[in-house]
Amino acid sequence: MHRGLLAVITAAMVVGGCGLTSRPEPPPLLVEAPDVVADEQSLTVHVAGAVVRPGLVVLAPGARIADAVAAAGGATHHAAVGSVNLATLVRDGDQIVIPQIGEEITADAGAGRISLNRATVSDLETLPGVGPVTAQRIVDHRDEYGPFSTLEDLLDVSGIGEAKLAAIRDSVVVP
Numbered sequence: 634m635h636r637g638l639l640a641v642i643t644a645a646m647v648v649g650g651c652g653l654t655s656r657p658e659p660p661p662l663l664v665e666a667p668d669v670v671a672d673e674q675s676l677t678v679h680v681a682g683a684v685v686r687p688g689l690v691v692l693a694p695g696a697r698i699a700d701a702v703a704a705a706g707g708a709t710h711h712a713a714v715g716s717v718n719l720a721t722l723v724r725d726g727d728q729i730v731i732p733q734i735g736e737e738i739t740a741d742a743g744a745g746r747i748s749l750n751r752a753t754v755s756d757l758e759t760l761p762g763v764g765p766v767t768a769q770r771i772v773d774h775r776d777e778y779g780p781f782s783t784l785e786d787l788l789d790v791s792g793i794g795e796a797k798l799a800a801i802r803d804s805v806v807v808p
Contacts, residue, residue, distance in 0.1 A: 680705035682731040683712035746806045750780040760801045767792045
């Protein structure tokens, strides 16, 4: 009788995999878009939120948010993709957050705002009232004094006053 019980337990362990269940393979941490090989010119961005495979994706130069979402497996059926400008060009190191329907969008979630701490002179020239001279002053200030901590730090840049800061406030972020 004792051997019979041992045989049943042994059989159950073999059939049941010793109580271990097979776990699905974790998704890769880094996904390369089709036909893109990671190199010094490729862009690596973090796609988060309502996408099938959130994480890092590698994209070709000139890629847009739509390309990043596609490389992350596409948007989920809960995604509020209409609240994100999918045509926005991505930059290396960007984080792109695709919100869910009904989710409040935070200031830095909607990519398309310019990061003061990563922007080039050309990027900054697209801001309202910022020409090449002021854009260069912003970059020079950042290079000399380090990254901006708040938007108000822009007031330390020659040529930027309260009115210009108010004009660009909704177009920039300080991550």
